Amino acid sequence: MKTSIGARIPGVALLLAAMLFCVFPIVSMLSAALQPQGTIPEGISWPSHPHWENFAAAFTAVNFVNLLSSSAIYVFGVVPVAVLISTMAGYAIAQLRIPGGRIFYVLLLIGLTLPVEVIVIPLYYQIRGMGLLDSYFALILPLIGINMPFAVFWMRAHFAGIPGELSEAANMDGAGPWTAFTRIQLPLAIPAVASLSLLLFLSTWNQFLLAIVLVRDPDKRTASVALQSFVGKYGSDLVLLNAGALLIMVPTIVVFLVLQRHFVRALLQGSVKG
Missing domain, CATH: 1.10.3720.10 (MetI-like)
Known part of the structure; x- marks a missing residue:
């Protein structure tokens, strides 16, 4: 017996919410890691010039x-x-x-x-x-x-x-x-x-x-x-x-x-x- 689309919506919504809950901190950390050194990151904001060299500096x-x-x-x-x-x-x-x-x-x-x-x-x-x-x-x-x-x-x-x-x-x-x-x-x-x-x-x-x-x-x-x-x-x-x-x-x-x-x-x- 196939499950109707309406019955699957709560499960899909819960899965998406769990995914966002897990991905959000990583995205926030990545946006902060690409900011210029010495600055204080606020929220999630993708820099116009990402500083990928920060990873080498941290390493x-x-x-x-x-x-x-x-x-x-x-x-x-x-x-x-x-x-x-x-x-x-x-x-x-x-x-x-x-x-x-x-x-x-x-x-x-x-x-x-x-x-x-x-x-x-x-x-x-x-x-x-x-x-x-x-x-x-x-x-x-x-x-x-x-x-x-x-x-x-x-x-x-x-x-x-x-x-x-x-x-x-x-x-x-x-x-x-x-x-x-x-x-x-x-x-x-x-x-x-x-x-x-x-x-x-x-x-x-x-x-x-x-x-x-x-x-x-x-x-x-x-x-x-x-x-x-x-x-x-x-x-x-x-x-x-x-x-x-x-x-x-x-x-x-x-x-x-x-x-x-x-x-x-x-x-x-x-x-x-x-």
Whole structure:
């Protein structure tokens, strides 16, 4: 049965409103980034002579090359490890019914309610006591632990929706838990793994608070911290600030466009049964 045009109008209007809500800040930032340096942008006004060189100035002002490389190190140090551990943990809790699995899962859920700001000071002294302060591991290890509750929750929700008959059939064919995991369960979990990787990438790439507290070397901080360089004591260079923010957003937009298909599949997974 076809849907009438009148019934589709509210959905289309809501979609357009959501699109404008997302695009408007980017357009505003772009118009501000193209204004002459030293000016104060007001509203959205496309300059008659756009200053595209502001992006090059913002790129060189804070040594973006080192910051982008350090951010990449954090991403490749956090995302693969967190995804691997959370995928195996989610499979074990949902499919293997390990002893104490529910208690462990409840403890992880409690971790979701703990704000990061509460543990910043104890985490600083712990990292300093381990001799890791001002190193890449000072940020990699805490980020893996902080992201673990949500990551396990995400993967456990996926594996809980997989019929248990698949694992039982694999056991009848002589496949152990590891074989069933790698040959059957993991291929089915590609959308969930890809979407989780995207979320962890965004969380790591945009990390600001822990990068300032645990890493004092400016060249070892994340790219998001570079925006602090455009904020002075008595004023801010709003033009370069917007240009720098757009530069930081480029990798996240590219990664999202690459993984958006898997992200949508993971969100819709389980919405249709049968």
